[in-house]
Amino acid sequence: MTTETTIEMPRAWESRLAGYHWKGQTIGCSTAAVFRLSARGRPALFAKTDPTDPHGELPDEAARLRWLSANGIACPVVLAETREAGRDWLLLSAIPGRDLASSPHLDPDRIVEIAADALRALHQLDVAACPFDRRLERSIALAHARVRAGLVDEDDFDDERLGRSAVDLFEELQEHRPHDEDLVVTHGDACLPNLIADDGRFAGFVDCARAGVADRHQDLALAAWSIRHNLGEAWVAPFLSRYGGAVDPGCLVFYRLLDEFF
Incomplete structure (x- = not known):
């Protein structure tokens, strides 16, 4: 080869x-x-x-x-x-097309529309029929196991957390755990590189290893972070508006923190 x-x-x-x-x-x-x-x-x-x-x-x-x-x-x-x-x-x-982080031919407003519509459609799947569990009890246990195994890359933390230890961050994670979960079928890692578009239309999801039943903010948090990183802060609100429904800013912060462990 x-x-x-x-x-x-x-x-x-x-x-x-x-x-x-x-x-x-x-x-x-x-x-x-x-x-x-x-x-x-x-x-x-x-x-x-x-x-x-x-x-x-x-x-x-x-x-x-x-x-x-x-x-x-x-x-x-x-x-x-x-x-x-x-x-x-x-x-x-291979899915035809290009990922939404590598699509300069698409206007930002079209990128956020594709992302919001794709996630909303995914989140409409029947939770009861999904055999994959990514609820907080499961996800936090996995995060803890990764901390104990030394698998958390502390050099890859977001800028505001650089210099802190995974153990310290895990304590913060436990302290800020939401009391409730708005459960849907999530992608689990819904950053723009994991959404593919072809000819201006959504073509499919990739990197689906963390898909499963979880709070919808799991996907919204990572998508919003990726939109901020790739397109700019100004496009986060249009994305969330296009997706629709109430969004809890505290949950967006929490699920971005949770992602630091994976």
Whole structure:
């Protein structure tokens, strides 16, 4: 294979992917190594890989992608998954288009409309039918486990939290935990690089490993942060207005804090 990585593809995929060029991807919020695969006259694909680990997310992502697709949500198709040489692997179809953080041809007002409409549609799925739990009890327990395992990247905290420890931040997280949850089916990591548009229309979600039942502010907080980062503060209010309904500013702050642990 032709590749920009020293990671060797699974042996089981060698025949299927012969002739593909592998190009590492740097945009996005996923912790996995991600590669775009291209070959003349053949469909583009994506491969994702992570070291096999109890905290790894690729098996979770495969299950969630299958469920989301079965429930009418546009997302990559899982073509294959395997575990080899201490690594988990996913082979995925490519969604046509570009992510909303890399779409200079789209006006900011159209970007926030696409993001708001896509999340609102996702949030209308039946919570009772979703088998994936990302409620606070579960998410805070996962955050605590990551702190104990030393997996929280303290150098990647938001500017206002740089210099603080993960232990200190976890204490703050517990102190500010909301009393109630407005539960929907969430994406879990709804920053603009994880929403794809094609020809000015929403084309699908990517990086869905944290999808599941959670408070709607989980998605609104990360989407608003990403819009502020990519488009500017002035576009946050139009995004929230387009999404509709009441928004709790305190919950936006809390769920952005929660994301520091993942």
